[in-house]
Amino acid sequence: MFDSSGRLIGVDDKNIEKELEEKAKKQKQREKPISHYYEEKEKHGEKSSSLKKSDSLYFLKETAAEKIKGESDYWSFYSDGKALKPLKFSNGKTQEDIVKEVVKLIKQDHKVIFLHGVxxxxxxxxxxxIARTIGKASIVVPLKSLQKQYEEDYSGKKYLLKSKGERLKIASITGRDNHDSIIQPGVSCAHPNLPENIKISEKNINELREFYEDNPLLKDKSFPDEIKSLKRMMIAPSNPYWSPILPAxxxxxxxxxxxxxKYKGIGGREFIFYHRKKGCSYYDQYLGYIYADVIIFNSAKYKAELSLGRKPLTEVDIIDEADEFLDSLFEQKELNLNRLHTSLKHITTENKLATESKNRLLQLIENEIKNKRLLGIKEDSVFNIQDTNIKKILEMLLRSPDLEAEIILDELNYSNKALETARSFSEIAEDVYLTYRQEEESILVKLVSTNLSGSIKDILDKNKTLVFMSGTLHSKEVIKDILGIKDFKIVEAETINQGSIDIIRTGKESDCRYSSLTSGAYKREDYLFxxxxxxxxxxxxxxIHVNSYKDLPTEKELQENGLSNLVSSEELIKIQSQDKSGANIIKFKHGLSKTLFTTKCSRGMDFPGGMCNSVLFTKYPNPNISDTFWKILKNTHKEYFWKFYTDKAKREFLQRIYRAIRSTDDHIYVLSPDLRVIEAVKKIQRGEF
Incomplete structure (x- = not known):
């Protein structure tokens, strides 16, 4: 049965649309244990007011073509209907000149372009x-809050017009936990009780049976005799909005x-978005893969979509805060082998080869867990992946396309993390190292790659052009010798740092390096005071840039020393874990709070003018040298370890200072108990940093 536009609405005299609506209503009314419901809601940090709904997807809103007011081929920017001219930089170039320069390089087939602008x-x-001129584009930002900023800043009062007067369509792609569930309003689409997420296990048998019976696409309503025969496809469609993306x-x-x-993913592989009922922002956002001019990702989501291969192939991928993104490609992943074993058992396979692959995988993982328990674990021991069974486990995950498809379909199953890890390291196995550790009854493996050039080559091979933007680019030596990028162009926008900086001294500063604190030369109490x-x-x-939670007092130290103007490490962890939408940062920006302790404003967030008068560093932002990655890098690549380590610290320091300096009129004071911060600011003042 079809409607007037030729769309299928019924089968065997049954009206599907009506039946789906009835099922959705039924599911809304389904009662859940109150204590369990609120326990899960709190666990996922869900607040109905901060969850996205479909009407917030700007790119789906139709707007009439507007009259173009004399913009060029390379520049368009409007605010409240008024055309804005491009900014002019101290080197004589304008924003429009930069766009033109980058577009020209792209058309000359340069694959990698670095855009330096403070x-x-x-x-x-x-x-x-650049996106407006060159065609469909992906833009990658470090934080979800910056995605929101892009979408809101350039889809409302401010906007860009294309050549025929239509507004540039911008879609922001975020994870499930940012979106409101339609069938369970007030909880996110990541809620574990939803049919597409619920764990397929005996303890959930009643809910699974109900979801199975509510699935309008099943003709046979006989529930499987064994739970292991139940597949995600048998229960997830009871949510009429569930719309998976799968390889074609x-x-x-x-x-x-x-x-x-259908659309083409990176590397040319085709995917199909099975779009069912409209109205859920989590699933509707993927229409942006087909219809949007610009797709905004946060870096975590971008890397996940790259790993799955389903990120759309675009004309250009533009990476904001590129130095941080490139640093993050020194892959670090941690896998819980026990959890992987349990999760893999819940993946139902019908194909014989997929079943055989799954069983071999389960046996390999089980053997690895037994061996580690039998032989014991030395957490400081570092192994090359080639010398372990982890290599076999990851390789086998990629050998069966049918098993891979079943894992992808069960999106929140932990096996997806293992699949993503396997893909991340598949091309650079000889440079992957790992450590083991035990947490209660679980065996965990931390994998680290020190081959950044292999990771970058993989991204370059799968995409057309990459533009890396940052105010703190890596040095040319690091780009060539460590990142392994030999062929690249650099375009200079504004290169002179804005504003002015003064230092406020307390007279209590000291060298806060780790050796000083552990040797007793500088006491912990002195640092806190x-x-x-x-x-x-x-x-x-x-x-207040908190370099590490350990820089803050514990609750006990707070009480014993009467440090009433500080926040404890436990309290900051709690505050930040609950504040997924960045409400505390927004309050600070609007002057509703006078201090902001944070580990999350190193990049991207801006506090110009009177929003921030002082920037305080708990310590100089050296990376944690005891971290697995830095330990392995030091052991395996001594020749460039310190060059990269100091380069990283310098870039992080500059980024944190310039969160509060955005124009020539801005002025800040810098304070820190760490003398290294004070000395670094003096070098900036002398133009030596």
């Missing part, structure tokens, strides 16, 4: 105009109520 250069407007070569016949939307004095003397509002 904080306040207007790089986001440059990026969008994996044939799905059951989803006959879906509109199939010095930090407290910095907060007291700072001119508010004060942005």
């Amino acid at each position: 904080c306040g250069s207007g790089k986001s407007a440059i990026a969008l105009n 070569d994996y044939d799905i016949k059951m989803l006959y109520d879906a509109e199939k939307k 010095s930090l407290s004095e910095c907060v007291r003397k700072a001119k508010p509002p004060v942005l």
Whole structure:
């Protein structure tokens, strides 16, 4: 049965649309144990007011074509209907000149372009105009809050027009936990009780049976005799909004109520978005893969979509805060072998080869767990992956396309993390090292790659052009020798740092390096009192960059020393884990709080003008040298370890300072209990840093 537009609405005299609506209503009314419901809601940090709904997807809103007011081929930027001119930099170039220069290089087939522009250069407007000129683009930002900023800043009062007067369509792609469930309003689409997420196990048998019976696409309503025969496809469609994305070569016949939307992913592999009922923002956002001009990812989501291969192939991928993104490609992954074993058992396979692969995998994982328990674990021991069974486990995950498809379909199953890990390290296995550790009854493996050039080559091979933007680019030596990028171009936007910096001294500063604190030369109590004095003397509002939670007092230290103007490490962990939407940062930006202790404002967030008068560093932002990655890098690549380590620290320091300096008029005071911070600021003042 079809409607007037030719869309399928019924089968065997049954009206599918009506039946789906009835099932959704039924599911909304389904009662859950109250204590369990709120326990899960709290666990996932869900607040109905902060969850996205479909009406917040700007790119789906139709807007009439507007009259173009004399913009060029390379520049368009409007605010409240008024055309804005491009900014002019100290080197004589304008934002429009930068767009033109980058586009010219792209058309000359240069694959890698670095765009250097200090904080306040207007790089986001440059990026969008590159996309507007060159064609469909992906833009990658470090944080979800910056995605939201892009979408809101350039889809409302501010906007760009394409050549025929239509607004540039910008779609932001975020994870499940940012979106409101339609069938369970007030909880996120990541909620574990939803049919597409619920764990397939005996303890959930009643819910699974109900979801199975509510699946409108099943003709046979006989519930399987064994739980291991139950597949995600048998229960997930009871949510009428559930709309998976799968490789085009994996044939799905059951989803006959879906509109199939095909697109080309990275590397040329085709995918199909099985779009079922409209209205859920989590699933509707993927329409951006087909219809949006610009797709905004946070770096975590971007890397996940790259790993799955389903990120759309675009004309250009523009990476904001590129130095941080490139640093993160020194892959670090941790796998819980016990959890992987349990999760893999819950993947149901019908194909004989897939079943055999799964069984071999389970046996390999089981043997690895037994061996580690029998032989014991030395957490400081480092192994090359070639000398372990982990290599076999990861390789086998990639050998069966049918098993891979079943894992992808069960999106929240932990096996997906193992699959992503396997893909991440598949091309660079000889440079992957690992350590083992035990946590209660679980055996965990931490994998680290020191071959950044292999990871970058993989991204370059799968994409057309990459533009890396940052105010703190790596040095040319690091780009060539460590990142392994030999052929690249650099485009200079604004290169002179803005504003002015003064230092406020407390007289209690000291060298806070690890050796000073552990040797007893500088006592912990002295450090905490010095930090407290910095907060007291700072001119508010004060942005406090917390380099490590250990830099803050514990609850016990807070009480014993009367440090009333500090926050405890336990309290900050709690605050930040619950504040997924960045509400505390927004309050600070709007002057509703005078101090902001944070580990999350090193990049991206801006606090210009009177939003921030003082920037306080708990310590100089050296990376944690005891971290597995840095230990392995030091052991395996001594020749460039210190060059990269100091380069990383310098870039992080500059990024944190310039969160509060966005124009020539901005001025801040810098404070720190760490003398190294004070000395670094003096070098900036002398132009030596």
